[in-house]
Amino acid sequence: MRFFTPALLAAAVAMLVILPAAAPRTSHAADATAKPTATSAAACPALLNQSYPRLQDEVPQSLCQYAGRVLLVVNTASYCGFTPQYEGLERLYAKYRARGLEILAFPSNDFGQQEPGGAKEIADLCFNTYGVKFPIFSKAVVTGAQANPLFAQLTQATNSPPKWNFHKYLVDRQGRPVSAFASNVTPEDPALVGELEKLLARP
Structure with a gap:
């Protein structure tokens, strides 16, 4: 002690x-x-405050990661007369990505049953056949009452629902849908490119 x-x-x-x-x-x-x-x-804009699984591995991807970029959202299919538009989309992506473009593709079997395959088959066509580097998400419903929330909001905002594969929506840097283009408007169409360049030039 x-x-x-x-x-x-x-x-x-x-x-x-x-x-x-x-x-x-x-x-x-x-x-x-x-x-x-x-x-x-x-x-994160309200339009982008949602997540969808990535095609390759089904890992959920938040669309908030694309906030501040100009988006071209497209519903795609593997066995469609417009499927070669993947090449044009990839050229557009390569040309404008550094300036802020992001292309988001959603394969869909809604039209003509032209996307019947599973994720592996779709991925093989997109990445190996067409050399796609832009994000592609899992197969989705893009029209009607069961449309995924992104396409439902794009349809409501533009009053232009997809009528076939390769329908296209432009979204500005603030997450606001600006315009829609029908399937027969190619990714390198002057009207689409002109609108895209205007959006890329804005802060």
């Missing part, structure tokens, strides 16, 4: 008082870390 002098006891009490004070610092650091997440969520 001779080792527990009053000085040692006083030091031990001081340590017990100091230790709890460190807890708020950890809590404060966690709050600071959470702030960017809240800011990012606020910056």
Whole structure:
């Protein structure tokens, strides 16, 4: 007992008082870390605040990652007379991606049963046959009451539902649908490219 002098006891009490004070610092650091997440969520336009599985592996992808970019959203099919438009879409993507273009493709079997295959077959055609590098999502319904929310909103905003494969929607950097183009309008059509360049030039 001779080792527990009053000085040692006083030091031990001081340590017990100091230790709890460190807890708020950890809590404060966690709050600071959470702030960017809240800011990012606020910056995501309502149209993009949704997720869809990626074609290759079914991993959900948030469309918020494309906020601030000009989007060309297309419903596609593997066995359609317009299927070679994949080549034009890829050329468009290669030319304008650095300026802010993102192309989002949604394979669909809604028209003429022209997308009957599974994910592996669709991916083989897109990536191996046409060398597509833009994002492609899992097969989806794009028209009618069962349309996925993205296409339902695009249809409502433009009053232009897809009538066939390779219907196209342009969305500005703020996530606002701007215009729609029918299937027979190719990705490199002057009307589409002209509208696209206007959107890319805007902040």
